[in-house]
Amino acid sequence: xxxxxxxxSGADHRRITVRPDRTTLIHLLVLSAAGFCxxxxxxxxxxxxxxxxxxxxxxxxxxxxxxxxxxxxxxWYFLGGQGDRYYRPLKLLAYSTEYHLFRFQSxxxxxxxxxxxxxxxxxxxxLVRDLASRELGFWAALxxxxxxxxxxxxxxxxxxxxxxxxxxxxxxCWFYHRARSGASPILFQSFAVSLFFCALMFKEPALSxxxxxxxxxxxxxxxxxxxxxxxxxxxxxxxxxxGVYLALRxxxxxxxxxxxxxxxxxxxxxxxxxxxxxxxxxxxxLLPVNLHFWYAFEPIRAFGWKxxxxxxxxxxxIASLFWLRRVQPVLSFALxxxxxxxxxxxxxxxxxxxxxxxxxxxxxxxxxxxxAAWAWLGLLKLASSPLARRAAYAGLTAVFALxxxxxxxxxxxxxxxxxxxxxxxDESPTAKNIAQVGYIYYQQGRLEDSLRYSQRAVMIDPxxxxxxxxxxxxxxxxxxxxxxxxxxxxxxxxxxxxAPYRTGLANLYKTxxxxxxxxxxxxxxxxxxxxxxxxxxxxxxALWHNGQREQSLDAxxxxxxxxxxxxxxxxxxxxxxxxxxxxxxxxxxxxxxxxANPEGEEAxxxxxxxxxxxxxxxxxxxxxxxxRRTAELKPGFNPASFSKGASRxxxxxxxxxGAHGP
Numbered sequence: 001x002x003x004x005x006x007x008x009s010g011a012d013h014r015r016i017t018v019r020p021d022r023t024t025l026i027h028l029l030v031l032s033a034a035g036f037c038x039x040x041x042x043x044x045x046x047x048x049x050x051x052x053x054x055x056x057x058x059x060x061x062x063x064x065x066x067x068x069x070x071x072x073x074x075x076w077y078f079l080g081g082q083g084d085r086y087y088r089p090l091k092l093l094a095y096s097t098e099y100h101l102f103r104f105q106s107x108x109x110x111x112x113x114x115x116x117x118x119x120x121x122x123x124x125x126x127l128v129r130d131l132a133s134r135e136l137g138f139w140a141a142l143x144x145x146x147x148x149x150x151x152x153x154x155x156x157x158x159x160x161x162x163x164x165x166x167x168x169x170x171x172x173c174w175f176y177h178r179a180r181s182g183a184s185p186i187l188f189q190s191f192a193v194s195l196f197f198c199a200l201m202f203k204e205p206a207l208s209x210x211x212x213x214x215x216x217x218x219x220x221x222x223x224x225x226x227x228x229x230x231x232x233x234x235x236x237x238x239x240x241x242x243g244v245y246l247a248l249r250x251x252x253x254x255x256x257x258x259x260x261x262x263x264x265x266x267x268x269x270x271x272x273x274x275x276x277x278x279x280x281x282x283x284x285x286l287l288p289v290n291l292h293f294w295y296a297f298e299p300i301r302a303f304g305w306k307x308x309x310x311x312x313x314x315x316x317x318i319a320s321l322f323w324l325r326r327v328q329p330v331l332s333f334a335l336x337x338x339x340x341x342x343x344x345x346x347x348x349x350x351x352x353x354x355x356x357x358x359x360x361x362x363x364x365x366x367x368x369x370x371x372a373a374w375a376w377l378g379l380l381k382l383a384s385s386p387l388a389r390r391a392a393y394a395g396l397t398a399v400f401a402l403x404x405x406x407x408x409x410x411x412x413x414x415x416x417x418x419x420x421x422x423x424x425x426d427e428s429p430t431a432k433n434i435a436q437v438g439y440i441y442y443q444q445g446r447l448e449d450s451l452r453y454s455q456r457a458v459m460i461d462p463x464x465x466x467x468x469x470x471x472x473x474x475x476x477x478x479x480x481x482x483x484x485x486x487x488x489x490x491x492x493x494x495x496x497x498x499a500p501y502r503t504g505l506a507n508l509y510k511t512x513x514x515x516x517x518x519x520x521x522x523x524x525x526x527x528x529x530x531x532x533x534x535x536x537x538x539x540x541x542a543l544w545h546n547g548q549r550e551q552s553l554d555a556x557x558x559x560x561x562x563x564x565x566x567x568x569x570x571x572x573x574x575x576x577x578x579x580x581x582x583x584x585x586x587x588x589x590x591x592x593x594x595x596a597n598p599e600g601e602e603a604x605x606x607x608x609x610x611x612x613x614x615x616x617x618x619x620x621x622x623x624x625x626x627x628r629r630t631a632e633l634k635p636g637f638n639p640a641s642f643s644k645g646a647s648r649x650x651x652x653x654x655x656x657x658g659a660h661g662p
Contacts, residue, residue: 338367431461
């Protein structure tokens with residue numbers, strides 16, 4: 001095919017000389033405003049779901065000294081998790097950077113997500129503008145901004161890796177296109193390879209990118225296979241980068257990724273289910289309504305009309321790739337983008353328990369939005385009369401209004417854990433989702449509500465251990481000890497290798513003054529996880545009341561070693577040392593705690609302890625200074641309420657609290 005014929009069919013590869021002008025600036029302002037206004041409500045949302053573990057409890061992200069650990073281990077390494085299938089070091093580095101900038105102010109974390117989404121929108125504009133036209137670039141980017149399938153990725157902080165991965169991929173493709181169009185090829189190829197590697201370090205679907213470049217050359221530029229084979233050196237850096245990533249991933253995970261035992265399917269089920277899963281993604285891209293956080297997954301086990309229709313759809317999409325290559329290469333490339341970035345999320349055994357997830361469409365939807373924008377512009381061209389154009393704009397307004405209604409209706413669900421859990425349990429009433437509501441109610445102190453939901457979960461699935469633990473914990477706090485004990489024991493029986501359930505048992509024995517049994521429960525849990533901070537703190541507490549003072553001190557020191565920035569163990573150790581007549585040692589421990597975590601939740605209590613000890617030692621000025629600091633950190637703090645509830649001697653003891661959740 002001649003170069004002129006390629007240009008007439010929509011794939012003009014002349015040197016790019018687009019310069020910023022007023023129209024471009026207006027486009028960028030409109031796109032940025034849309035991206036901000038649609039998601040501004042998320043600024044007042046909290047940390048939800050996985051954010052609580054990945055951000056709030058991952059102490060590795062709190063120090064840049066741990067950056068090598070991010071690249072050497074899996075995402076959930078900080079929990080000691082086994083069988084992790086996620087290697088995303090740049091995600092952890094982003095978390096660490098945000099922590100150092102914002103600490104735990106969720107407003108700024110969400111603002112970062114909004115900015116990242118706006119950056120993706122602008123990158124799409126730049127890419128499609130250069131691939132086709134500025135007009136198509138604007139409408140494709142605007143469609144992407146309004147598409148309601150993106151709510152989960154933008155509103156959920158844990159979805160931020162989709163945003164950053166998507167940004168790196170779109171920019172990498174843009175630089176590759178510019179390099180192939182004659183603009184500083186070496187420089188732009190270097191940018192593209194670097195961005196591709198960054199995308200890999202954010203999320204696994206980026207592995208499709210080298211194949212996307214092959215699709216770009218074949219479907220968009222319409223190079224022949226022979227031409228592409230002769231230019232194999234062009235692709236080598238990308239496959240080399242993928243090789244480096246795979247080597248790092250293999251080292252961190254001990255393999256590419258373990259299969260999820262909950263998603264094991266036979267080859268026949270895989271063959272029948274994958275097309276149906278693809279069809280589900282296509283449908284959600286076309287009509288992004290009835291969005292859920294959790295979609296129940298059931299593999300297709302027998303051939304029927306649904307897998308048949310899905311297989312026919314998949315074949316039609318593949319056939320369309322080659323037909324569009326001849327008539328509309330931009331659309332052929334857009335379809336290739338959509339399909340190629342869906343391939344990794346169709347590997348069912350490698351996915352998490354939630355097989356179909358809306359955020360998995362964030363990156364593939366770039367291709368869909370190019371299609372939608374092209375269809376809109378084609379419809380506008382066909383509308384020759386003013387009435388027809390008004391009707392076309394009315395239709396577009398209706399589509400965008402639907403998207404806005406879905407986005408604005410969905411955002412409050414992501415406001416906090418309780419809203420998300422209640423909505424998820426309502427949409428997908430599985431035992432796990434209902435038990436999650438019970439757990440959140442327990443955290444909020446709504447014990448009767450916690451019991452109600454946790455008991456519902458047990459009725460659906462009697463073998464769900466943490467639902468039993470929720471019930472036992474609620475009964476314990478309600479002082480219904482006879483009912484609490486069998487529930488906690490049932491949780492341990494169902495999951496004997498999970499140390500935190502022994503925390504609930506030790507708490508029960510501590511509350512009822514059965515110190516020997518509390519010690520035994522702690523030791524059985526520590527045999528599973530020797531560094532469990534809650535169990536070590538409880539053990540120290542029980543040993544002290546059992547008269548084993550030296551062993552108690554040792555357990556408190558082990559708790560500090562396990563989690564050096566947790567202040568409760570410092571407080572308890574200082575209390576012990578003070579009662580043993582070692583006030584200077586107590587002061588040393590409290591100061592060490594403040595040095596380790598000066599902004600900790602219990603820092604006010606540390607300052608109060610210091611003030612009380614300085615007062616006992618006859619240093620009223622130092623004591624007054626510490627009491628003032630206590631009042632600054634905890635206005636309205638009433639020391640008497642703590643002294644009354646403390647089981648040890650003054651100044652104040654921090655009562656250890658065990659984990660009650662999953």
